[in-house]
Amino acid sequence: MGIILRPISLNDGPFIVKWRNDDRVKSHCMSKSSITIESNEAFFHANVETGKYKQFIVDFIDRDFPMVSYPIASVYLKDMDYENKRCELCIFTSSDREWNIESQSMGIKLLLDKAFNEYGMYKVYSYIFSKFPEExxxxxxxxxxxxxxxxxxxxxxxxxxxxVIRMTIFKPK
Incomplete structure (x- = not known):
């Protein structure tokens, strides 16, 4: 099994809208409101293009045909605080069967690598509802x-x- 993170684009909007409007995904989010293609586009321009969010699509690499990949989820860093070198890490749950514990773990590790080594963060935190002990x-x-x-x-x-539980990790020394 393999995954890669690729920068999100406006063309990924239909995936984001589908995943974010799923009731299971909403139950993990602070905001429970639905989104539209238009609101997602406005969010993209206001947050992704400005660098406030570093959002990625998780592409699953097919085992039998490694040249083939397809989107299964989204992960992102938000509230990029370059002065204090900290940010929040978020993952979307999704209904894709490939977005399981193994791929989620890989996605978190890839995103942490970006946070620490590409964006120079020292501290990364995440918020998890206490009703989700598996998270x-x-x-x-x-x-x-x-x-x-x-x-x-x-x-x-x-x-x-x-x-809500706030979880934190610091850059390894």
Whole structure:
């Protein structure tokens, strides 16, 4: 199995809209609102083109035909703070069967490499709803530690507040 990260483009908009509007993906996001091609395009211009977000498409490389790849998810770094050398790491869940624990782990490691070695970050953090302990395990395997638990931090789709775990990793020495 193999994956690569490639910079996102406007042509990837239909994938982002499909993945982001999936109820399973929304349950992992702070914002539960749906997006459209138009709102995604506006987001792209305001955040990706300006460098506030470093967003990538995760392309799955076919085992039998290594020249063939296709998109299975998106990962990104946001709130790029070059002065303090920190940013937030986010991954989209998706319904693609290839976007499993193994490929998610690989995607996180590839993105961390970019954060530390390409963008010069010292600290990378991520927010995970406490109701998703499997994600906490996934991030721990990548080297993240629990930094804090934010009580009643975000609303869920039922209007109830949920705890969010902030996980952090520092650049290896």
């Amino acid at each position: 906490v395990v996934l991030f721990k395997k990548a080297g993240f530690l629990i930094e804090s638990i934010l009580k009643a931090e975000a609303l869920n789709d039922k209007g109830d507040y949920e705890d």
